[in-house]
Amino acid sequence: MVCRPAFRLLPMLLLGLPGPGGMATVAYAGEITPSPAVSPNPSLFAPPVPPVVSTGPLTFAPLVRQVGPAVVNIAVAQDSHTTTGSRQPLPPSVKGTPFEHKFRERMRAHGEEMLGAGSGFLIDPGGVIVTNAHVVGGADLITVSLADGTEFPAHLVGSDDLTDIAVIQIHAPHPMPFVPWGDSRLVNIGDWIMAAGNPFGLGSSVTAGIVSARGRDIGTSPFDDFFQIDAPINPGNSGGPSFNLGGQVVAVNTAIVSPTGGSVGIGFGLPSEIVAPIVEELRRNGHIDRGWLGVTLTDGTGHDGVQIVGIDRNGPAMKAHLHIGDVITAVNDEPIDTSRMLIRSIAAKRPQSTVVLHIRRHHEALSLPACVGHRPDEDMED
Template sequence: MPARRRAIIAASVVAPFVLRVRRARAMPSSFAPLVRMVAPVVVGVSVTQYSGAPRPSPPVLPSPRAPIPGQPRTRPQDYAGTEVSKAAGSGFIITASGIIVTNNHVVGNAAEIVVTLDDGRRVKAEVIGTDQLTDLAIIRIDTGRDLPFAIWGDSARMQVGDWILAGGNPFDLGTSFTAGIISARGREIGDGPFDHFLQLDAPINPGNSGGPSFDMRGHVIGVNTAIVSPSGGSVGIGFAIPSNMARRIVTALIAHGSIPRGWLGVSVQDRTSGPGVRLTGVDSSGPAGRAGLQPGDIVLAINHLPVNDASALIRAIASVPPGTDEHLRMDRGGRMFDLSVRVGRRPAELGSD
């Protein structure tokens, strides 16, 4: 075969592959149109706190490595010596009437909240609902007129490598935007039973907590909530609550102001070998204690569904309404037995179910 013809055949085989690679690597020539579209819905949240309350920085895992599931995240604490201290976070508007999504750790200890809009107006806000387990909160402002609002996106459709735009109020400098990609999905950072974060490499810093991450259509696909950092600043490892989870919680908070969570009154621990989850403590006055459960008992299944780690058990119980009867399959010293427990209402504190 002549050399020229061989070269043409080879090019015809390679060219489609090269074209696909170039398309995969293509990036926006500018994020400016997207920023103009979404900027009006991003707000700064200024918080006045009682003395001794921690400033609402994004929760920081003080390690340059990925956090170990089960270890609590820590938040930078900066205590003021005066009667009140000032701090800042972020949020985004979700209704024309002025309902705003932010993080619970931003507004949970607030004595006063002031929202700064994209046009510079500053408006006082009130908390209308919080959920500590998912670190979500909603606040409300009244400007006397309709406001632009964000559209929820579908976080389930987002893939590792997809572009995102993060908005917020880092270091209380005012609304800012950073771009990056989704680095991973379903991250557990040891923050609670509902860990299932999107990991982002867009820079997220103190003050970004509660701000939105947008897809390339301008839809909110995550609520920025935590970072991993050895210094407290961004090193390109941030976490966002997926929009599909956030939207459900926010809808419930708007309707009821809080999320009633199921509770057994036990402390739990993963087993190093064998199925199930071990009970390390039982509140004698809680639902499990009244049902006769004891420390050392092993929960094998809930409603005939196997339970193989502590987070799964906590999620299963916290997700059911208080007053629900749950069927447990138990192991006590090698003796199997079944019993029903009427789930109670979860107290505010974390760390048990």
């Protein structure tokens, strides 16, 4: 479990176990009685109208039956023979949960150092599974458990730390159940959403809620663009899917905000419009090769470009004759308003491709061609 200070006073938690546990307390407000001296004037209010939306489903049971077999639990471990130092104790968050017995059993039987657990989902009958990179990162051994309890060893196909997405695969003797991608661009604030996973190692379970917001930047990478959802998700839900009512995956559950380690109704899922292309690239190449410009940027120039405050001496920007102080206003014909927009625009370009950068330099408009470079793994600028 990794904790990140993402909001004031509340830690940001990535959702794979192990992680901080505990339960939040609930306080109830006292009943408030309106003052009898003040009566509402009916003329202040518009006439009542029929609701603009239908009521929600009476039950999610058909949806659970439809998608449940494709949701998996993932346990990760290191081979103790390949690690040095003394055996690591069980994390506090595992003690007292259903994972404690399984962790101790595997440690005794196989000499494994258990690292944690999370969730995932099958996206084709050949056993390809999507999860979070932080769930499987550093693992020597990956074990996938289906909803019926059947276990399979899995291998890592590829992972991308900047979006926290990983692809793993099992080899089963028969075709696997799977779920399709839905188009997250069609998801509206207020839409129903159902999250599935393995919270606190309890086993497969589901929760339901609504999409609370779109486009959340939680400070984990330049590519943050999360759905905020209020369907309760907890440690162990990492990598699990969130479904629309049609049984399509529209987000991958990744993080929560919580002062206790448990759900307080603020969770974050990475939309399918970002995840699905990443998954296809990982399946093809095992890694993501992003474009890179080699500049340090600052916002604050209004809604008309971003300013360059630093240039990598060996990067593409230097070779394109960009200067510190230049304001980049567009890439090709795409207007640029924020540094995030520029980073994502350049990252989407193929390395060695050429883009035209429209800039403003001392009140003069210029258009400069630039050959996009390969983004360094450790570099978080553009």
